Structure formats: C-alpha cells, structure tokens
Amino acid sequence: MSLDDRKLDVLRAIVEDYVATREPVGSKALVERHHLAVSPATVRNDMAVLEDEGYIRQPHTSAGRVPTDRGYRLFVDKLSRVKPLSPAERRAIERFLIGAVDLDDVVHRTVRLLAQLTRQVAVVQYPSLARSAVRHLELVPISTTRLLVVMITDTGRVEQRIAELPGPISGDDVTQLRQMVNEKLGGRRLTDTPPMVQALVDEAGHGLRAAMTSLATVLLETLVERAEERIALAGTANLTRGGILDFQGSLRPILEALEEEVILLKLFSEVEGSTLRVRIGDENEIEDLRSTSVVSTGYGPGATVVGGLGVLGPTRMDYPGTIATVRAVARYVGDLLAQN
Amino acid sequence: MSLDDRKLDVLRAIVEDYVATREPVGSKALVERHHLAVSPATVRNDMAVLEDEGYIRQPHTSAGRVPTDRGYRLFVDKLSRVKPLSPAERRAIERFLIGAVDLDDVVHRTVRLLAQLTRQVAVVQYPSLARSAVRHLELVPISTTRLLVVMITDTGRVEQRIAELPGPISGDDVTQLRQMVNEKLGGRRLTDTPPMVQALVDEAGHGLRAAMTSLATVLLETLVERAEERIALAGTANLTRGGILDFQGSLRPILEALEEEVILLKLFSEVEGSTLRVRIGDENEIEDLRSTSVVSTGYGPGATVVGGLGVLGPTRMDYPGTIATVRAVARYVGDLLAQN
DNA sequence: ACTGGCACTCGTTCCCAGGGAGTGCCAGTG
DNA sequence: CACTGGCACTCCCTGGGAACGAGTGCCAGT
Numbered sequence: 001m002s003l004d005d006r007k008l009d010v011l012r013a014i015v016e017d018y019v020a021t022r023e024p025v026g027s028k029a030l031v032e033r034h035h036l037a038v039s040p041a042t043v044r045n046d047m048a049v050l051e052d053e054g055y056i057r058q059p060h061t062s063a064g065r066v067p068t069d070r071g072y073r074l075f076v077d078k079l080s081r082v083k084p085l086s087p088a089e090r091r092a093i094e095r096f097l098i099g100a101v102d103l104d105d106v107v108h109r110t111v112r113l114l115a116q117l118t119r120q121v122a123v124v125q126y127p128s129l130a131r132s133a134v135r136h137l138e139l140v141p142i143s144t145t146r147l148l149v150v151m152i153t154d155t156g157r158v159e160q161r162i163a164e165l166p167g168p169i170s171g172d173d174v175t176q177l178r179q180m181v182n183e184k185l186g187g188r189r190l191t192d193t194p195p196m197v198q199a200l201v202d203e204a205g206h207g208l209r210a211a212m213t214s215l216a217t218v219l220l221e222t223l224v225e226r227a228e229e230r231i232a233l234a235g236t237a238n239l240t241r242g243g244i245l246d247f248q249g250s251l252r253p254i255l256e257a258l259e260e261e262v263i264l265l266k267l268f269s270e271v272e273g274s275t276l277r278v279r280i281g282d283e284n285e286i287e288d289l290r291s292t293s294v295v296s297t298g299y300g301p302g303a304t305v306v307g308g309l310g311v312l313g314p315t316r317m318d319y320p321g322t323i324a325t326v327r328a329v330a331r332y333v334g335d336l337l338a339q340n
Numbered sequence: 341m342s343l344d345d346r347k348l349d350v351l352r353a354i355v356e357d358y359v360a361t362r363e364p365v366g367s368k369a370l371v372e373r374h375h376l377a378v379s380p381a382t383v384r385n386d387m388a389v390l391e392d393e394g395y396i397r398q399p400h401t402s403a404g405r406v407p408t409d410r411g412y413r414l415f416v417d418k419l420s421r422v423k424p425l426s427p428a429e430r431r432a433i434e435r436f437l438i439g440a441v442d443l444d445d446v447v448h449r450t451v452r453l454l455a456q457l458t459r460q461v462a463v464v465q466y467p468s469l470a471r472s473a474v475r476h477l478e479l480v481p482i483s484t485t486r487l488l489v490v491m492i493t494d495t496g497r498v499e500q501r502i503a504e505l506p507g508p509i510s511g512d513d514v515t516q517l518r519q520m521v522n523e524k525l526g527g528r529r530l531t532d533t534p535p536m537v538q539a540l541v542d543e544a545g546h547g548l549r550a551a552m553t554s555l556a557t558v559l560l561e562t563l564v565e566r567a568e569e570r571i572a573l574a575g576t577a578n579l580t581r582g583g584i585l586d587f588q589g590s591l592r593p594i595l596e597a598l599e600e601e602v603i604l605l606k607l608f609s610e611v612e613g614s615t616l617r618v619r620i621g622d623e624n625e626i627e628d629l630r631s632t633s634v635v636s637t638g639y640g641p642g643a644t645v646v647g648g649l650g651v652l653g654p655t656r657m658d659y660p661g662t663i664a665t666v667r668a669v670a671r672y673v674g675d676l677l678a679q680n
Numbered sequence: 681a682c683t684g685g686c687a688c689t690c691g692t693t694c695c696c697a698g699g700g701a702g703t704g705c706c707a708g709t710g
Numbered sequence: 711c712a713c714t715g716g717c718a719c720t721c722c723c724t725g726g727g728a729a730c731g732a733g734t735g736c737c738a739g740t
Contacts, residue, residue, distance in 0.1 A: 255577035
C-alpha cells in the first residue's frame with residue numbers, strides 16, 4: 001500500500017521534530033508545531049499506518065513515535081529538501097582551507113572543518129595510493145648498503161621506505177638507479193607499475209642488477225602491494241553530545257571501531273564516482289556502527305576520485321544539513337587538489 | 341607531623357584497593373584484605389589522621405575513604421614498589437615493534453601498543469623537528485615556477501612544502517640549487533640552520549638569487565619557524581571503561597582536549613633528559629585534564645631525546661604498572677630509532 | 681597505644697501513589 | 711467516506727517514605 005501525501009508529511013514532521021528535540025513526538029504537538037490542517041486524531045490514524053509499515057515505532061505504549069531506520073531512509077530518499085549552505089558556512093570553508101601548506105595540512109584542516117560544521121565525527125581518507133601516479137622517486141643513501149626510498153605522488157603524498165642492499169653501492173650508482181626508476185616509473189599510476197618494475201630489473205646492467213633487485217622488492221612490496229592507506233579523524237568529542245542516549249548502550253564499541261583503520265577504510269571502499277552515500281543504522285555492514293549513520297562521498301580534483309571523506313553520527317541526525325556540508329567540503333577539497 | 345609506618349601502610353592499602361575496586365574503602369575490609377595486625381578501630385584512627393593531612397577523603401559521611409590527588413602523589417613518590425614487566429609484556433612489545441617499515445609505522449605501532457598494554461589513552465609525539473638534523477633536501481620541479489621541497493631528517497621524518505618561484509627555472513638550475521642547499525644544510529640540526537640559509541642567499545649567483553630567496557623563505561618559515569610538531573593518539577575508547585564514573589562530569593572536555601594538538605604538545609614541552617614524569621589530577625596545567633593523570637617520558641636513540649610519549653587515564657590508575665610500561669616502551673622505541 | 685562496643689549518619693533501594701502525556705477506539709458529523 | 715471529539719486506558723516518571731546497611735566517630739576499658 002502506498003502512502004498518501006499527508007502521511008508522508010506526517011513522517012517528515014516526525015523526523016524533523018525528533019531530530020530537533022530528541023524526544024518521541026506525539027500527535028498533538030505535531031499538529032501545533034507544523035500547522036497541519038487536521039486534528040490530532042487524524043494524525044494518530046496516520047501514525048498507526050506508518051507504524052504498521054515500519055517507518056516509525058513507539059518506545060513503549062503511550063509514548064510518542066520515533067522514526068525507524070526505514071523511516072529515516074524514506075525521509076532521506078524522498079522527503080528532505082536540499083538545504084543550501086549559509087553564506088557563513090561557505091566562508092568558513094574557504095577560510096579554513098586556504099593557507100594549507102601541504103597535503104597533511106589539507107587533510108587535517110578538512111577533517112576538523114567537517115567535524116566542526118556538522119558537529120559530528122569526521123573522517124577523511126588520504127588520497128589513495130592506488131589512485132595516484134608517481135611524480136618522482138628519490139633515493140637517499142643512508143649508509144653504503146642502505147637506501148631511503150622516497151616516493152612523491154601527484155596527489156601530494158610522500159611515502160618512504162628503507163631498502164637494504166645486498167652490497168655496498170657508490171654514489172654514481174645511486175644516481176644511475178635514480179635516473180632509471182624515474183624514467184621508467186615517473187608519471188605512471190601506481191597500479192600500472194608492477195610490470196615496469198620487473199622490466200627495470202631485467203634491463204639493469206649486471207653491475208646494478210643486485211641493487212636494483214632489492215630496490216624493486218621494496219617498491220613492489222611496500223609501495224604497491226601493501227600500499228598503506230591513511231585516515232584522519234576528528235570530532236570524537238561530538239559523540240558525547242546529548243548524553244550517550246543517542247547510541248543505545250555505550251560509546252565503547254563505536255570508539256573502538258573508529259580506531260580501527262581497517263574498519264574506517266571500509267567506509268570508503270566502494271566510493272565510485274563522486275556519488276554521495278548515506279548509510280542509516282542497520283544498513284551499515286560494520287556491526288559496531290549499526291546504531292550510527294554515515295554520510296560519505298568521494299573527492300578529488302575535477303571529476304576524478306582519489307579518496308573518500310564523510311561524517312558519522314547518530315541515526316537521529318540532520319540529514320539535509322549534513323549531506324549539504326559533506327558535499328560542499330568534498331568539492332572545495334577537490335578544487336584545492338586540482339590547483340596543485 | 342610525620343606519618344608513622346603503619347599510617348603509610350594504610351594509605352598504600354587504600355590506594356591499592358581503591359584502584360582495584362573503584363569503590364571507597366572502609367576500615368573493616370581493609371584489615372581483612374591486607375592482613376593488618378591491628379583492629380578496624382585503630383585503622384579508623386589512622387584514617388582520621390590521613391584525612392586531616394589531606395591524603396584521603398570521604399565522599400560523604402559514613403562512606404569509605406578515597407585517595408586524594410595528594411594521596412596518590414605520596415603513593416607514587418614513596419609507597420609504590422616498581423612492578424617489573426611480565427615476560428608476556430616484554431614479548432608483546434618486541435613482537436609489536438619489529439617489522440615497522442617507516443617512521444609513521446613505528447609511531448603508529450607504538451601508540452597502539454601503549455594503549456593496549458596500559459588500557460589507557462596513549463599519546464606519542466613524532467620526533468621533534470627542533471631536535472632533528474637535516475639528512476637530505478630534495479627539490480622536485482612541479483611546474484617551471486613551482487618546486488616541491490622535501491626535507492628528510494635523521495629521525496626519519498619527511499616534511500614537504502611547495503615553494504612558488506618568482507620566475508621560471510631550468511632543470512640545471514634546480515640541480516644547482518639542490519646541490520647548494522644540501523652542501524650547506526646537510527647534517528645540520530634544524531635549529532642551527534637559519535644563519536646558514538641566510539648565507540645561502542648571500543652566496544647565490546645573481547642568476548639564482550631570486551629563486552634561492554623564495555626557497556629560503558619557505559625553508560625558514562615553514563620548516564623551522566613554524567615547524568609542525570605531530571602527534572599520534574590511540575585508545576580513546578579506554579576512557580569509557582567502567583562508566584564515566586572515573587572522570588567526574590563528562591568525557592567531553594577530555595576528548596576535546598585530546599583533539600587539540602597544541603594541548604597535547606604541552607604534555608611533552610618540558611621533557612628533559614629521559615626522566616619520567618607523573619602528573620596527578622590538579623597538578624596538570626591543562627584545565628580540562630585536571631581529573632586525569634598523565635605519565636610521560638622522553639624517548640630517543642641512546643641517551644638523546646627526540647620526542648615524548650605517555651599515557652593518560654583516571655587519577656585512579658595503576659601507577660606502578662603504567663610507569664613500568666611507559667618506561668619500557670620508551671626504551672624499546674629508542675633502541676629502534678638507534679638502529680636507523 | 682590499641683580494642684570492642686555503640687549510637688549515629690547518610691546513601692541506596694524498594695515500594696507506592698499521583699500526575700501526565702499519549703494512545704486506541706468509537707460514535708458522531710459534514 | 712474521511713475526519714473529529716471524546717473517553718477510557720496504559721505506562722512512564724516523579725517524589726515521598728521506610729527499611730537497610732555500610733561505615734564512621736567516640737568513649738570507656740584493657
């Protein structure tokens with residue numbers, strides 16, 4: 001059975017009121033606050049239907065109604081109007097992001113900005129190595145048998161590893177190695193490098209063969225295969241706003257999940273295009289986050305996506321506002337990256 | 341008036357019991373659990389004295405006693421025996437730290453290890469730039485008028501900034517600049533570089549003068565003057581162990597303080613030598629951390645100190661265990677850094 | 681100097697009644 | 711037929727006692 005317009009209006013009103021007051025909302029208060037042209041009794045009938053359909057529920061008999069995850073879902077999909085950012089917010093975003101000196105700085109500022117604007121927990125994934133290309137590879141000798149390998153990507157990330165060489169190596173050899181790897185790998189996407197690295201070993205003169213092999217191992221293993229994804233987090237303090245009531249039970253499992261990078265990365269694992277995604281309560285694959293909602297999106301220069309960002313909060317969340325903010329921040333960050 | 345031995349024993353017993361049970365401890369339970377050779381009444385008299393002296397207090401009349409910050413202080417200074425690490429813990433530390441691929445990895449593993457072993461919030465400061473020396477400076481052209489400046493320090497930190505040049509520059513010029521800066525700055529402590537940087541500008545041929553000036557500005561401003569200190573954090577979930585009871589009021593201010601890097605850095609600002617420091621409750625300069633205790637120490641290769649690490653928890657904390665763990669982890673990390 | 685005994689305090693728990701918010705249902709109305 | 715007003719009912723929340731018990735301070739006795 002499909003719901004008529006008034007029932008949808010009632011659902012919207014319930015969601016909005018509950019989000020604003022965090023208290024179960026009753027029929028009488030509803031008609032007053034929203035100037036509905038019907039009586040409380042009528043609204044009660046509508047509520048009964050909405051409850052049958054699973055969009056709202058009663059914490060206990062003789063209490064008001066509270067939206068269910070399903071109710072929020074319908075609200076997000078059909079009922080919420082886009083809430084444009086206030087000029088103040090736009091200015092906040094711009095002010096916050098200019099003056100960032102490097103990638104770390106950009107990411108840190110972004111995550112704090114997001115946390116502040118949405119008053120929720122914010123998560124920003126560093127530009128993924130898998131989606132980056134090599135800009136430059138630098139080899140710095142630390143001793144005669146150890147090289148510091150520094151890779152700089154086009155997204156601004158800098159990764160470093162130590163390569164242990166089988167035998168001592170001269171400065172000239174290092175120069176030659178540097179030239180070879182940059183020639184072959186410079187400009188390539190990281191995912192395309194494995195065959196190139198193999199070629200490098202094959203082409204190396206026998207004087208350099210051993211050193212190049214060690215170097216290749218480091219490059220492959222640590223920069224490509226086990227490419228480390230990084231995450232920045234802010235606003236955990238926002239979880240405690242309004243008591244622990246928002247999350248049934250304790251904050252413990254949520255805080256624990258937030259410290260597991262692996263778990264956080266999952267949030268962004270399926271970012272495709274720059275589509276914004278909202279996961280409400282039970283829709284989360286991650287057990288410990290079933291009592292929260294996650295709003296996430298991809299970001300990157302222009303239309304390409306190099307990483308994800310988003311916020312996490314109670315299912316009782318201001319979806320229109322949060323969605324608008326997340327989208328706006330992602331776009332600003334993308335623009336910022338495009339400038340480099 | 342000085343306290344006799346038995347009174348000190350009573351204080352120690354109170355601290356130990358309260359830490360173990362988190363409940364005010366009464367005179368009767370005390371004699372039983374600790375096999376004191378006196379009667380509860382006697383212990384009560386001792387308690388009355390300890391309370392007069394401000395080492396313990398009663399949450400309310402007719403409740404047991406709870407240590408005050410002052411009581412914990414006396415306990416830490418005089419009454420607690422060093423608790424050696426268990427072999428299992430030693431093994432955990434070793435296992436955790438081998439296999440770290442780079443500095444980021446070391447720091448992350450360390451902070452998680454600390455949080456796990458102490459079951460508290462752990463904080464690790466990255467090796468401070470102020471205490472590091474330049475190992476290598478790399479200049480990577482991004483466009484004809486922009487250079488990516490990458491500094492690698494002897495502590496393994498890699499910092500990057502973008503320098504905008506006043507005019508286009510050739511590849512040969514970049515090579516020359518690179519050589520000049522490395523010759524002059526390589527191996528120097530960062531704090532010693534400012535005069536050197538000035539000298540570089542003075543010595544630059546007039547063809548390179550303009551570019552070198554821009555470069556010098558970036559080096560001075562962002563790498564030395566506004567040298568960014570970094571911090572890693574883990575175990576915030578441990579704050580919620582045992583309800584919020586441990587911290588009077590809410591977790592909010594504590595979580596907020598933990599997100600302020602500036603505040604965290606203060607914790608380590610006065611690390612001198614590798615002396616371990618314990619700040620109990622009110623002893624903390626930071627307002628929001630007055631209900632917590634902080635155990636911190638410096639770490640670094642050999643006897644030098646390059647940064648700080650520590651843990652933060654309720655004043656009701658297992659001080660001997662925590663102190664032993666923090667000290668041990670700091671030493672292991674120092675050894676690890678010494679190997680590079 | 682220590683102990684046993686005792687009166688006292690005060691937080692905690694449990695119960696119970698009253699108030700209030702909100703509901704479901706039903707008969708009535710345009 | 712959809713909506714409304716009225717009404718009985720449910721159930722949470724609050725507040726006031728009363729009973730309980732842990733723990734204390736004090737005092738007289740050894």
